[in-house]
Amino acid sequence: MAILLFYAQLNRGIATAIVAMPLPFMKQIMIKLKRWFYNLKRNRIFKPEFTLQNGQKLYFRLMLPEDQPLLYELRAHLSDQSLSRRFHVDAYRITPERVQKIIAELVQVDNVAQTALMALYRDDVGEHIVGVARLALVTDEASGQTAEVAVIVRDDYQQQGLGREMLSRALRLARLMGFKKWVAYIQTDNLGALRLFRSLKLPTQAHTSHGSTELQIAIE
Secondary structure (H helix, E strand, O other), X not given: OHHHHHHHHHHXXXXXXXXXXXXXXXXXXXXXXXXXXXXXXXXXXXXXXXXXXXXXXXXXXXXXXXXXXXXXXXXXXXXXXXXXXXXOOOHHHOOHHHHHHHHHHHOOOOOOOEEEEEEEEEOOOOEEEEEEEEEEEOOOOOOOOEEEEEEEEOHHHOOOOHHHHHHHHXXXXXXXXXXXXXXXXXXOXXXXXXXXXXXOOOOEEEEEEOOEEEEXXXXX
C-alpha cells in the first residue's frame, strides 16, 4: 500500500511538468514510470535469495545489456550437451561467431516483450551467472499473450533444485507481464526437462515431431 501511495504521489507531483512537454517526451516519461512501477512490483514478488541443496546461496535479478561478459563466462561452463539441449543444434555448429551473435541477441531485453531472469553468485572477482530463464513474446501468435520459455543451468549447478526454482520464478514473472500461455520446445529424449515442466501441474498439451516436443502450457 505504501508503494502504491508513493507512486500515486510521484505521478501527481510531476503531472504538471509533463503536460507542458511535447508529446514524444510525455510518452517516454510515462513508459519509464510504467517500467519503474513494474520493477517495484517485481521486487516485492521475488525473494532475493535461494539456497541450493548443497547450502550455497544464490540471488536473482533481471538481465541487463551490460551482462554480455557474464554470459561469455557462463558459456565456458556449459557442456556440449547443455548447449545442444538449449539451442537445439549440435554443439560443434555453435561457432565462436555464432556464440557472439546469440549473446548479443540474448541481452536485448525490454521487460515487456522479452525478459531474462538470472541466478547468480558473487565472489571477490564479481558476479557469476549459473542459470538463466528467458521469456520471449511469440510474435506470430494473434493474442499477444503467449511467451516462449527456455531455461539453462550451468552443468556444475544441476541437480541442486535450481532448475525447478527458476521455472517457478519465471512462471510468476510471466503472469506479472500479462502472459496467459507458455510454449516450450524440448528435445524428446530430454526426460529431465520434460519432468520439470510437468511438475508445475499446469494444463499442458504436448506434440512431438522430429525429435522435438512442443509443450503448450496454460499459465493463468
